[in-house]
Amino acid sequence: MNHPINKIPVAVLGATGAVGQRFVQLLENHPWFYVSTLTASDRSTGKKYSDACRWILSDEMPMSAAEVTVQPSAPGFEAGIVFSALPASAAKDIEPAFAKAGYAVCSNSSAYRLDPLVPLLIPEMNPDHIALVERQKTEKGWKGLLVTSPNCTTTGAAMPLKPVHEAFGIKKVFAVSMQAVSGAGYPGIPFLDIHDNVVPYIKGEEEKLEKETLALLGKMAGGKREDAQITISAQCNRVPVFDGHTVCLSLELDRKADIPEIIQSMREFKAVQIGEELPSMPPFSLHVTDKPDRPQPRRDRERGQGMIVTVGRVRPCPILDVRMVSMVHNTLRGAASGAILNAELLTAKGFIG
Numbered sequence: 001m002n003h004p005i006n007k008i009p010v011a012v013l014g015a016t017g018a019v020g021q022r023f024v025q026l027l028e029n030h031p032w033f034y035v036s037t038l039t040a041s042d043r044s045t046g047k048k049y050s051d052a053c054r055w056i057l058s059d060e061m062p063m064s065a066a067e068v069t070v071q072p073s074a075p076g077f078e079a080g081i082v083f084s085a086l087p088a089s090a091a092k093d094i095e096p097a098f099a100k101a102g103y104a105v106c107s108n109s110s111a112y113r114l115d116p117l118v119p120l121l122i123p124e125m126n127p128d129h130i131a132l133v134e135r136q137k138t139e140k141g142w143k144g145l146l147v148t149s150p151n152c153t154t155t156g157a158a159m160p161l162k163p164v165h166e167a168f169g170i171k172k173v174f175a176v177s178m179q180a181v182s183g184a185g186y187p188g189i190p191f192l193d194i195h196d197n198v199v200p201y202i203k204g205e206e207e208k209l210e211k212e213t214l215a216l217l218g219k220m221a222g223g224k225r226e227d228a229q230i231t232i233s234a235q236c237n238r239v240p241v242f243d244g245h246t247v248c249l250s251l252e253l254d255r256k257a258d259i260p261e262i263i264q265s266m267r268e269f270k271a272v273q274i275g276e277e278l279p280s281m282p283p284f285s286l287h288v289t290d291k292p293d294r295p296q297p298r299r300d301r302e303r304g305q306g307m308i309v310t311v312g313r314v315r316p317c318p319i320l321d322v323r324m325v326s327m328v329h330n331t332l333r334g335a336a337s338g339a340i341l342n343a344e345l346l347t348a349k350g351f352i353g
């Protein structure tokens with residue numbers, strides 16, 4: 001691999017999987033980072049990346065990655081940032097080992113998302129939660145650090161909720177998801193289970209959506225994260241869509257608002273000012289459509305290179321107050337691109353190096 005001057009070397013853990021491949025694709029021409037190391041499980045270690053990885057993306061595998069030898073997922077190589085696309089079971093021991101050894105870990109796994117000392121970040125929503133890193137270093141005794149990105153469905157739900165919660169306060173959320181097959185990783189769910197079908201169970205998903213949303217909408221107080229006080233009921237379903245998770249949301253508000261006001265709050269949603277420009281930050285993060293039959297995964301998931309969440313069908317709810325449909329690209333904004341944006345935030349704020 002090239003070693004470009006003035007770029008930060010980064011590693012991808014779990015580089016052969018569905019999210020790992022997205023990292024490799026997105027980091028190919030990143031202005032600040034270059035991929036120096038790719039890791040995976042014992043199954044892949046020692047093989048060329050092109051032999052170990054069944055590439056599932058439509059673009060070609062980057063030439064710079066194809067010839068790289070896959071390394072074990074353990075500290076011992078040069079990298080300023082380590083992107084983790086490991087299953088939670090593997091991440092549980094591997095991610096802290098990297099943080100302890102001095103690496104900055106940006107994780108997509110669920111293993112530490114709800115750890116009170118680990119920031120769960122969407123930079124437009126809660127960049128101030130990064131302050132937990134200071135306590136993490138002293139209380140966990142790590143030379144490096146660990147920040148996490150939310151579950152992909154949580155991202156699609158929490159982003160439109162943020163401006164509505166800020167403007168009117170949210171008391172209750174009823175959420176029903178329709179989640180793409182790429183969310184299950186590779187090889188994922190068997191064709192004979194998902195073709196012509198809907199599977200009304202995704203292990204652990206409803207709990208993630210219910211708990212992580214509260215952390216993301218929570219506030220920092222006295223150096224601690226205080227979760228938002230919202231009651232959330234989630235039902236998660238796997239549907240035969242390749243990429244793009246859809247979430248139908250019904251909300252009860254603290255302060256009653258009419259539909260145009262709610263739409264306006266989302267259209268005017270601006271990223272929390274962080275003072276620096278980040279290369280992966282989209283010009284706006286929410287697109288609210290008036291079209292009666294949108295959002296749709298196939299038509300809306302690529303908006304803003306997959307970084308913009310599309311919201312539509314904002315209308316009164318006869319049970320709660322307002323309902324809407326949100327759609328997020330699960331392996332881009334909901335996974336690899338979201339973690340890269342977190343790494344850019346850490347870099348801009350001086351946490352790397």
Ligand SMILES: NC(=O)c1ccc[n+]([C@@H]2O[C@H](COP(=O)([O-])OP(=O)(O)OC[C@H]3O[C@@H](n4cnc5c(N)ncnc54)[C@H](OP(=O)(O)O)[C@@H]3O)[C@@H](O)[C@H]2O)c1
Pocket residue numbers: 013014015016017018019020039040041042043044045052073084085086087088090108109110150151152182183184185186187330331334335
């Ligand atoms: N897919 C999504 O839309 C999405 C969205 C948000 C978050 N996530 C999270 O991101 C993570 C990765 O998801 P994925 O969908 O990419 O999964 P995946 O396709 O199953 O890929 C898993 C990767 O981890 C490696 N791996 C597995 N066990 C390992 C071990 N014990 N030690 C080291 N490496 C190991 C695999 O390597 P081998 O190829 O060598 O087995 C592979 O590279 C998960 O935590 C998932 O929950 C996924």
